[in-house]
Amino acid sequence: MKNTAKQWKKSSLSSLQKKQSFSDRNKERQAYIIAALFSSLVGTYLDLFFVGIGMYHFPMRLFPEIFSVNIVFTLLVLPVSAVLFLYMADRMRFPSRCIMILGIGIAVVFIEKASEHLGWFIHHTDWNHTYSFFGYILFFVFVWSIFRFFQAKI
Template sequence: MNTVKRLKGLNLPPWQKKSLPFLIKEYGPVIILAILLGTSLDLYFVDKKMYMFPIRPFPEVLSFNIAFTFVGLPILVLVYLMMMKKVTKWGKIGIIIFLSLLMPIFERFSELFGLFEHSVDWKHIYSFYGYLVFFSFIFLFYQLTNKEH
């Protein structure tokens, strides 16, 4: 049987496996907030006919895409928060700006695949600013709810 030995010169702390209850306690409230914000914003903008989701689960019942709101967005927020824990203040600002710039690009691709449509009045810069506020607010809420970590 082969065993893996830790390098003696490596000054990294040992990797600690976190339990599911700990992860839920740390990230659960923020993910729930992200889902609630995402759902509320989608309902508002779909109702105002600023955008729509032509292809979505349960189109006869829901006007927004629950696949993104309940699966994609929580995964994105979880990865985002894990990255934010590992970088400096300037790194955090960089991540927020980078992700905010990336989201309009993802929107554009989802339009090309028929998953998303905007009204003629919509400008993708709205998404940049919206996600800039969203990611900043999510991280602020994470910090407020996890002061002891």
């Protein structure tokens, strides 16, 4: 009698083949880091531009004699938010990702208004919060594009 082992359809072998190698995970981490740095850099320069033309300012910020922008936001909050967004977006299908980006745009409008109420952020009277809605949608689409580009290239 001949003993032959048949592979089960749901064997652990196929799940082992799907696991990422160390170098693949390292490449993915690099894509996250590059996207986080990109978001910080773009956020900082956009804030410098809009503060410079007087569209808004940050009355409460670290080192106000040195920085005209809120460096806690541009160097910590924005990159961490971008990485969290990328982590979730990378696990979603296109329609869900689009809905999430629209939701972020809507949430930003309310977060800005709350920040103004708390005195963290003051907009010029000509400012319209729809600028932020569309701006953050574009911002996160660009961050997603940079992330996907470097995921493929690294």
